[in-house]
Each structure stands twice: as structure tokens, then as C-alpha cells.
Amino acid sequence: KAGVTQTPRYLIKTRGQQVTLSCSPISGHRSVSWYQQTPGQGLQFLFEYFSETQRNKGNFPGRFSGRQFSNSRSEMNVSTLELGDSALYLCASSLVAVTGRNTIYFGEGSWLTVV
Amino acid sequence: KNQVEQSPQSLIILEGKNCTLQCNYTVSPFSNLRWYKQDTGRGPVSLTIMTFSENTKSNGRYTATLDADTKQSSLHITASQLSDSASYICVVSESNTGTASKLTFGTGTRLQVTL
Numbered sequence: 001k002a003g004v005t006q007t008p009r010y011l012i013k014t015r016g017q018q019v020t021l022s023c024s025p026i027s028g029h030r031s032v033s034w035y036q037q038t039p040g041q042g043l044q045f046l047f048e049y050f051s052e053t054q055r056n057k058g059n060f061p062g063r064f065s066g067r068q069f070s071n072s073r074s075e076m077n078v079s080t081l082e083l084g085d086s087a088l089y090l091c092a093s094s095l096v097a098v099t100g101r102n103t104i105y106f107g108e109g110s111w112l113t114v115v
Numbered sequence: 116k117n118q119v120e121q122s123p124q125s126l127i128i129l130e131g132k133n134c135t136l137q138c139n140y141t142v143s144p145f146s147n148l149r150w151y152k153q154d155t156g157r158g159p160v161s162l163t164i165m166t167f168s169e170n171t172k173s174n175g176r177y178t179a180t181l182d183a184d185t186k187q188s189s190l191h192i193t194a195s196q197l198s199d200s201a202s203y204i205c206v207v208s209e210s211n212t213g214t215a216s217k218l219t220f221g222t223g224t225r226l227q228v229t230l
Contacts, residue, residue: 004158033215042119042204042220043159056216090158092215101147101166104215106158 004093004107012113018079021110025072025093032074037088086114117142119207119221127227132195136224138188138205146208150179150190153202195228
């Protein structure tokens with residue numbers, strides 16, 4: 001079955017612009033979470049959605065937002081981009097909530113470069 | 116504050132040799148520990164998941180161990196191959212809260228396998 005699909009894979013934006021990243025989880029998975037990965041830093045948690053509801057949000061400014069649709073697909077948006085937002089943004093899905101031995105499947109990520 | 120520390124930061128070994136990567140954590144209460152492999156520019160792929168009661172888990176040439184008393188885990192790679200060149204990330208889950216916000220990620224060990 002298809003894995004977690006993220007689009008676009010690569011994008012370059014200018015400071016001050018906004019960007020929307022998309023994530024399609026594995027079919028049947030209801031939990032989607034987003035992470036930011038930068039060199040030298042571990043994955044930083046952004047948001048988690050379950051059945052269209054945001055369950056948690058990480059310690060990021062309000063410029064970072066997201067949502068989940070009824071088909072479990074999710075989007076994240078970053079407004080007023082800053083140079084420091086350049087990173088690999090990873091989406092992950094799991095069958096139900098992240099717990100116990102529940103495997104978390106990651107997408108290939110969206111590489112965002114802000115110039 | 117929950118932390119996951121991995122060592123070494125990077126490692127170079129010859130093809131065919133074995134190696135062991137370390138993960139120390141201070142996450143409490145502990146629920147489970149996961150090891151992921153991340154190829155450059157790709158999303159992380161799950162290798163193993165271990166809960167409190169498990170002290171060894173294998174996945175092909177990868178064997179993970181867990182000592183919940185000392186809060187240490189290791190990932191042993193046997194008969195390394197060039198395709199093992201990647202970053203290996205240790206992820207520890209706090210409690211059984213069922214939320215991605217309770218995952219703590221290590222910064223990874225960068226392994227390079229050479230001829």
C-alpha cells in the first residue's frame with residue numbers, strides 16, 4: 001500500500017512569503033503529526049491531528065498553522081517566512097493515536113529553502 | 116526536561132564490520148523506545164520498537180537492546196553494508212499518553228560505511 005505522501009518535495013521561497021505543505025497519510029490512518037528537522041537539531045514537534053482535531057501543538061510561533069481534512073489529509077502553513085524556517089518538514093501518520101507499539105510512518109519530507 | 120542523547124555523533128566503518136550506536140535518555144515516565152534509519156534527504160524509516168518489558172529486538176542485521184534501569188539503549192549493526200550509510204535516530208516516548216507531543220528525538224548518529 002502507498003506510504004505517506006508529501007508535496008511538494010522541494011521548494012524555494014522568499015522571506016515574507018507564505019507556504020503550504022501537504023501530507024496524505026497511509027490509507028486508513030487517522031493520526032497525522034508534523035515535524036521540523038534542521039541540521040544538528042533533532043526532529044522538533046509542530047502539530048498533531050486526529051480525526052480533524054488538533055490534539056497538540058509544539059513550541060512554534062503562531063506563523064505555523066495546520067489543519068486536517070475529513071479524509072485525514074493534512075496541510076501545514078507557514079506565513080511571513082523567515083530565513084530560519086529553512087528546514088526539512090516531515091509528516092508522519094499512524095493508524096490511531098501514537099501510543100505503545102503503534103508504528104509511526106514518515107513521509108519523505110518537504111525541503112523548504114527561504115532566501 | 117526530557118532528553119535523548121546519542122553517541123557517537125558520527126562514525127565511519129569499513130564494509131563488513133560491526134558497529135554499535137548508543138542512546139541514553141532521561142524521559143520519564145518511560146513508555147517505549149524506537150530506532151529509525153534516515154537516509155540523506157529521505158524520511159525516517161522504523162527499525163525497532165521496544166517497550167519497558169523488552170530488552171532485545173532484532174530486525175535483520177539490526178539488533179536493538181534496552182536497559183530500562185540505566186535508561187540506555189544500543190543499536191548493533193552486524194556485517195555492515197554500504198546501504199547502511201545513514202543517520203540513526205533514537206526516539207523515546209513519555210508515558211502511554213497516545214500523543215506525538217510526548218516523543219523526544221535524539222539528534223542522531225551519522226554512520227558512513229566505506230569500502
